[in-house]
């Protein structure tokens with residue numbers, strides 16, 4: 001094993017912090033407010049839903065496609081400090097410089113973008129991220145784009161109009177970027193140094209199991225630790241469970257510093273998505289070959305969740321309404337699992353789920369990568385939720401298909417939200433071959449759905465409603481195929 005440290009190293013607003021024991025086990029929001037004296041960051045929902053706790057984080061160990069180290073927004077209320085070893089954090093307190101408000105803060109004042117002010121620090125962070133990402137040109141800062149950047153920020157009293165105007169007020173405003181101020185070469189190299197070292201810390205809790213945390217810095221170190229604790233990637237699932245008091249474990253292994261988990265490559269027609277890729281990175285990587293699914297990620301959670309949550313966490317969490325799983329099922333993805341000592345196992349995702357939240361993975365195994373074969377099939381992805389943005393699906397559907405001379409020559413179709421696990425609809429797949437996508441086909445699909453599905457009723461929808469949605473989505477897809485072919489005919493006649 002490499003040299004080991006017993007504390008976390010983190011830069012917050014340009015100051016280096018060495019964080020030990022139970023403080024390293026706190027959520028970042030709690031650490032900021034109660035240990036670092038930075039109470040500008042607010043805690044409201046503590047579930048990643050409202051954005052009041054947003055901060056900017058630059059991971060110095062994120063070498064995907066040689067991208068430079070840069071800031072992204074995350075929710076600090078569900079992020080344990082130990083998961084950020086070697087990171088550079090900027091909070092709302094550091095946006096202003098030389099006693100002057102930042103451009104974002106000034107624009108919020110000018111447009112009267114705050115009333116009670118509770119959401120305002122989070123809004124200022126998201127708008128600073130917008131400015132940082134886009135450089136602030138008139139083409140980039142437009143209302144629709146500002147809205148997308150703000151999907152993870154809930155304002156209960158001001159209303160969004162002045163906030164969007166504040167965003168648009170940033171066009172062409174010159175100021176030194178946060179990257180220039182806080183990601184200096186010396187800062188980055190000091191913190192990057194920290195990511196080369198393994199970390200282990202533990203502490204006792206009266207009447208409870210002691211806490212133990214391992215943060216390996218290399219694949220070799222990780223293999224020696226597998227099985228000792230619960231793996232943590234972005235903590236967007238586990239962080240919520242922990243805040244709700246539903247996390248039984250007391251031993252954890254953070255995967256944030258393993259460079260190999262960040263690799264995304266295409267070899268011989270096979271896309272290999274490292275398990276450490278965050279949702280925004282997956283979206284970027286899949287844009288060329290699976291653009292329909294990549295675009296559907298716009299409706300996945302919020303920017304703050306996508307910047308740190310992973311596809312791997314989505315797969316292992318095994319929720320029957322996980323947005324990633326139906327897509328992987330219809331494209332016959334395989335999961336590359338590694339056990340202690342690096343022993344490899346490839347499992348088709350269709351064999352991975354064994355019941356509600358039951359997966360075919362041993363406690364000393366890790367999901368290392370998702371293997372996705374390229375194909376030339378047409379793809380469709382649908383998600384129905386109670387609101388458009390930042391919501392979990394009531395039901396979702398992925399379809400991969402091919403039509404030859406107007407009839408189906410290939411169809412794979414999988415629903416989420418209709419059973420204990422995401423479900424391939426093989427009965428529909430086999431009845432489709434050689435058939436036209438027409439009203440009769442839709443009616444036969446509805447019969448197959450009646451026979452195969454028995455969805456649960458819960459807060460997101462009754463069983464009856466979900467059955468109706470499943471049938472309606474098939475109809476929607478068939479109508480879309482028809483519209484597309486009419487459009488093709490019209491274009492050919494022009």
Ligand SMILES: Cc1cc2nc3c(=O)[nH]c(=O)nc-3n(C[C@H](O)[C@H](O)[C@H](O)COP(=O)(O)OP(=O)(O)OC[C@H]3O[C@@H](n4cnc5c(N)ncnc54)[C@H](O)[C@@H]3O)c2cc1C
Nearest residue numbers: 048233234235236237238301309310313314316322323367
């Ligand atoms: C506000 C909010 C909105 C959300 N919106 C959506 C949504 O729209 N759609 C959706 O599908 N989900 C959504 N989620 C759920 C969640 O964000 C995703 O499931 C995410 O992909 C989880 O990834 P993670 O890296 O954060 O997982 P973590 O929380 O780190 O881990 C989740 C599980 O995976 C295990 N794990 C993590 N990495 C590995 C690995 N490499 N090998 C083995 N086990 C591993 C952990 O032990 C744990 O059991 C939302 C969550 C929040 C808080």
Ligand code: FES
Nearest residue numbers: 044048050051077
């Ligand atoms: S406090 Fe609501 S997202 Fe963190």
Ligand code: FES
Nearest residue numbers: 115116117155156
């Ligand atoms: S200003 Fe009150 S919640 Fe936004």
